[in-house]
Amino acid sequence: MVSDAPIRFRLNGVPVAVPCEDARVLLDVLREDLQLTGTKRGCDLGTCGCCTVLVDGRPTLSCLTLGRFAEGRDVTTIEGIGPASALSALQQAFVAHGATQCGFCTPGFVMTATALLTEHPHPSRAEIERAISGNLCRCTGYRKIVEAIQAAADGTA
Amino acid sequence: MAAESPPGYRLLGGRIPYVEGPLKVAGRAEYTDDIRRSGQLVGKVLRSVWPHARLRSIDTRAAAAEPGVFAVLTGDRYPTPFGVLPITRDETALAVDKTRYIGDIVAAVAAVDERTAERALAKIRVDVEPLPEYADPATGLTRVEEPIHARGLNGSNIQKEVVQHFGDVDAAFARAAHTVRVRATYAGVTHAFTEPLVTIADATPDGRLTVWSATQVPHYLHRALSEVLGIPMHRIRVIKPEVGGGFGGKSDPLPHEIVCAALSIAAGRPVKMLLDREDVFYTNHGRHPTKNDVRIAADADGQLLAYDIDTVIDGGAWSSFGTVTTYYNGVLAMGPYRVPNFRYRGRRVYTTKPPSGAMRAHGGTNIRYSVEVGLDQLAEQLHVDPFDLRVANALPPNSKTVNEFLITSTSFVKCLSAVRAASDWDRKFRRLPYGEGVGLGCGFYISGSNSPIHFTPKMPQSTVHLKADMDGGIAVHSMQADIGQGSNTLLAAIVAEVLGVDLDRVHVQGVDTDVSPVDLGSYSSRVTFMMGNAARAAAEQLRAQVVHGAAQLLGVPDDAVEVAHERLRVRSEPARGVAFLEALHRAMEPVGALVATGSYQTSPRGGSFKGARAGTAPAYSFSAYVAQTTVDVETGEIAVGKIWAAFDCGRALNRLAVEGQIEGSIHMGLGQLLGESMNYRASRLLNPSLLEYKVLAPQQMPDVEVLLVGDDDPEGPFGAKEAGEGPLVATLPAVGNALYDAIGCRFTDLPITPEKVVRALDQRRQEGRPWKGR
Numbered sequence: 064m065v066s067d068a069p070i071r072f073r074l075n076g077v078p079v080a081v082p083c084e085d086a087r088v089l090l091d092v093l094r095e096d097l098q099l100t101g102t103k104r105g106c107d108l109g110t111c112g113c114c115t116v117l118v119d120g121r122p123t124l125s126c127l128t129l130g131r132f133a134e135g136r137d138v139t140t141i142e143g144i145g146p147a148s149a150l151s152a153l154q155q156a157f158v159a160h161g162a163t164q165c166g167f168c169t170p171g172f173v174m175t176a177t178a179l180l181t182e183h184p185h186p187s188r189a190e191i192e193r194a195i196s197g198n199l200c201r202c203t204g205y206r207k208i209v210e211a212i213q214a215a216a217d218g219t220a
Numbered sequence: 221m222a223a224e225s226p227p228g229y230r231l232l233g234g235r236i237p238y239v240e241g242p243l244k245v246a247g248r249a250e251y252t253d254d255i256r257r258s259g260q261l262v263g264k265v266l267r268s269v270w271p272h273a274r275l276r277s278i279d280t281r282a283a284a285a286e287p288g289v290f291a292v293l294t295g296d297r298y299p300t301p302f303g304v305l306p307i308t309r310d311e312t313a314l315a316v317d318k319t320r321y322i323g324d325i326v327a328a329v330a331a332v333d334e335r336t337a338e339r340a341l342a343k344i345r346v347d348v349e350p351l352p353e354y355a356d357p358a359t360g361l362t363r364v365e366e367p368i369h370a371r372g373l374n375g376s377n378i379q380k381e382v383v384q385h386f387g388d389v390d391a392a393f394a395r396a397a398h399t400v401r402v403r404a405t406y407a408g409v410t411h412a413f414t415e416p417l418v419t420i421a422d423a424t425p426d427g428r429l430t431v432w433s434a435t436q437v438p439h440y441l442h443r444a445l446s447e448v449l450g451i452p453m454h455r456i457r458v459i460k461p462e463v464g465g466g467f468g469g470k471s472d473p474l475p476h477e478i479v480c481a482a483l484s485i486a487a488g489r490p491v492k493m494l495l496d497r498e499d500v501f502y503t504n505h506g507r508h509p510t511k512n513d514v515r516i517a518a519d520a521d522g523q524l525l526a527y528d529i530d531t532v533i534d535g536g537a538w539s540s541f542g543t544v545t546t547y548y549n550g551v552l553a554m555g556p557y558r559v560p561n562f563r564y565r566g567r568r569v570y571t572t573k574p575p576s577g578a579m580r581a582h583g584g585t586n587i588r589y590s591v592e593v594g595l596d597q598l599a600e601q602l603h604v605d606p607f608d609l610r611v612a613n614a615l616p617p618n619s620k621t622v623n624e625f626l627i628t629s630t631s632f633v634k635c636l637s638a639v640r641a642a643s644d645w646d647r648k649f650r651r652l653p654y655g656e657g658v659g660l661g662c663g664f665y666i667s668g669s670n671s672p673i674h675f676t677p678k679m680p681q682s683t684v685h686l687k688a689d690m691d692g693g694i695a696v697h698s699m700q701a702d703i704g705q706g707s708n709t710l711l712a713a714i715v716a717e718v719l720g721v722d723l724d725r726v727h728v729q730g731v732d733t734d735v736s737p738v739d740l741g742s743y744s745s746r747v748t749f750m751m752g753n754a755a756r757a758a759a760e761q762l763r764a765q766v767v768h769g770a771a772q773l774l775g776v777p778d779d780a781v782e783v784a785h786e787r788l789r790v791r792s793e794p795a796r797g798v799a800f801l802e803a804l805h806r807a808m809e810p811v812g813a814l815v816a817t818g819s820y821q822t823s824p825r826g827g828s829f830k831g832a833r834a835g836t837a838p839a840y841s842f843s844a845y846v847a848q849t850t851v852d853v854e855t856g857e858i859a860v861g862k863i864w865a866a867f868d869c870g871r872a873l874n875r876l877a878v879e880g881q882i883e884g885s886i887h888m889g890l891g892q893l894l895g896e897s898m899n900y901r902a903s904r905l906l907n908p909s910l911l912e913y914k915v916l917a918p919q920q921m922p923d924v925e926v927l928l929v930g931d932d933d934p935e936g937p938f939g940a941k942e943a944g945e946g947p948l949v950a951t952l953p954a955v956g957n958a959l960y961d962a963i964g965c966r967f968t969d970l971p972i973t974p975e976k977v978v979r980a981l982d983q984r985r986q987e988g989r990p991w992k993g994r
């Protein structure tokens with residue numbers, strides 16, 4: 064029995080209701096149905112982290128998460144980070160430290176790091192590296208990403 | 221925003237954050253898959269499950285009858301071959317007559333949604349006659365039963381054979397006091413960019429075709445679309461949105477791009493084709509699996525006498541850049557040393573595997589490892605320090621290699637001095653405890669290619685257009701293709717530097733062949749050098765017009781005016797001046813918006829012998845890296861603790877971006893050295909996913925200390941040379957040689973997995989060869 068009854072959840076602070084088939088993944092709901100394209104599709108297999116969003120504050124691979132899982136929960140995407148038309152301190156640190164190159168992985172890293180800094184406002188380098196180890200970046204060698212997260216945590220961005 | 225600019229430049233030489241950074245961190249940068257055209261269909265392809273097979277028939281009737289299917293395509297419709305090199309066009313958009321690897325495109329559909337497209341593909345019936353599989357290039361070196369391509373050399377599967385001999389190698393070896401030999405095997409590796417391959421095509425009733433694609437070289441795509449589809453280039457418009465990494469993997473025109481356009485033509489609707497990750501692995505075009513055999517001869521004083529190199533390269537199913545690859549695997553062994561005698565045989569062999577192509581430091585990576593490991597062995601034989609051996613053999617500035625590469629600027633010896641001091645080499649080499657070691661690896665790389673891949677070689681390699689209008693903004697158009705390396709930022713900074721204006725006045729426009737002048741795009745480390753020179757020329761032309769406006773307002777001759785920050789002033793009276801905007805408006809009075817154009821064409825270089833163009837560049841980068849490495853002698857695990865990276869890119873114009881290129885290159889080089897591998901069972905790729913193809917995790921990345929010591933290059937823009945690919949090559953041998961210092965084992969079979977380390981340690985113990993007393 065396939066259902067496409069709407070799912071209801073808070074998306075970037077705003078309540079939404081979206082029709083969703085049982086087998087539809089959250090990434091498709093966000094990118095295709097809601098046209099929030101900041102969340103990237105890199106592999107569809109949970110191996111690259113580009114599709115990371117926050118579900119109830121936890122970094123979540125939206126390509127491996129059914130849309131129905133969002134029912135009643137708080138979903139934050141890259142579009143919901145920072146004040147309107149401005150950047151969060153973490154995002155500013157990514158810019159200042161050159162932590163973006165091609166930028167395709169960047170939204171996923173920002174989501175993961177946002178969750179990390181909420182939970183551990185002053186992480187060690189090892190904690191940062193562990194936290195981002197599910198996000199693949201092929202451009203930077205991770206050094207400038209780690210520096211940016213550290214700088215945001217230290218308030219020195 | 222920029223800081224630390226050296227005297228003389230306001231922006232250049234500082235740390236300039238990427239201009240598109242704010243869009244990227246906010247998820248607002250637009251990549252191809254973020255674009256949606258109204259009425260857009262989904263394109264999907266059917267791939268060959270046979271390594272090599274003759275196509276007897278393809279029955280697409282049931283697929284075409286499927287509701288929601290708008291077009292079905294097979295290879296007979298567009299049989300015109302294409303290829304990135306005009307001399308080796310052997311690829312087709314879809315298989316024609318036969319398939320050549322598991323993953324070759326056999327048929328394609330455009331349908332209303334993905335599910336419908338997949339249902340239709342499942343109904344296509346393909347009848348084939350299996351043909352012999354050639355997975356190992358060694359089986360293709362002589363005449364074969366069924367050559368993969370008719371153009372194989374003398375009925376074999378050899379795609380390209382290069383034989384070069386300069387000087388007298390046999391005589392050099394005969395008189396050599398020392399010789400070393402390295403026979404090494406390299407697994408194929410792939411780019412693993414994060415953004416999958418994706419294309420949107422929209423064929424419209426006005427007879428035009430618009431294509432958005434994740435490409436590094438919009439111009440080559442433009443050309444290939446025209447050739448294969450039979451549409452003149454002026455009726456095709458190629459747009460490059462943001463590209464999520466390329467590293468060479470998006471530099472060939474790729475079959476799916478042409479198939480997507482063909483589907484749109486057939487369907488009369490826009491079509492998007494997004495390849496899934498597995499298809500990206502099958503498309504490959506990564507670094508070639510390679511076997512090389514390198515012999516090095518030196519005299520009793522440690523002066524290099526000769527290189528003798530034989531290489532067999534596994535090309536996979538198509539030519540791609542392979543002819544260049546075949547040359548590069550020899551000629552890029554030449555620098556950064558003086559080698560008076562040189563012999564090379566290189567053979568690139570077609571196999572029934574996914575095609576290999578260009579990947580970061582294309583053709584210069586594997587041979588570099590073999591040569592640098594050989595030099596480490598040679599230094600040991602000679603009882604000299606590896607640094608001293610290299611200093612004694614360094615090519616000086618304004619010299620020529622034996623194959624006539626002109627080395628204008630080189631700060632290689634400065635790289636060596638800087639990295640020796642920074643790494644505290646003299647206190648560490650052969651003195652660290654067992655299991656710990658340091659190693660030196662060096663390199664050089666082309667800063668663009670003197671001879672472009674171009675249909676009309678007399679045209680410039682790069683052209684930049686500027687428009688300044690009454691808003692005081694400067695729009696920049698160029699087909700240089702920023703794929704994340706920061707070339708848009710550099711383009712804006714060069715224009716702002718020359719005009720004396722703030723960076724936010726300069727807007728680099730997206731790549732769109734309808735409006736952007738041709739530039740050959742992001743490959744062969746050409747962009748900074750070539751686009752930079754073109755941008756400088758264009759900005760100087762615009763500056764002359766604005767200076768003229770200022771001169772009129774100030775009542776002085778043009779040559780009495782100089783550019784200051786956002787201002788033009790009288791050189792002899794700096795207090796007398798006008799704002800940039802005032803001068804611009806005055807200059808616009810007779811003509812309206814100001815426009816300017818600048819271009820760059822390489823000056824003639826290189827020898828006249830066959831193959832002389834390969835590796836001939838307007839400038840070369842140089843590098844010397846030291847790696848400090850720890851080996852767990854129980855588990856064989858390797859931890860690279862730190863890399864000191866001394867690099868000569870001439871003047872570093874954006875230090876933030878140069879560091880980023882070096883750190884990223886080190887990550888990619890270490891990946892190839894320590895774990896990345898395209899694994900095959902015969903022709904079948906076993907690990908086409910990012911789960912099984914292991915890219916290094918953040919915890920495996922060493923500390924990196926970047927030492928930028930380059931002197932200005934005479935021809936580079938503001939003295940700059942490349943920093944995009946050269947930074948990769950020294951990484952592998954620096955670590956390889958550090959492993960020897962750590963545990964006394966040489967590794968010549970890449971990647972160096974823990975299993976191989978344990979096996980090597982066991983063998984050394986069995987042979988009773990102690991190292992550092994163990």
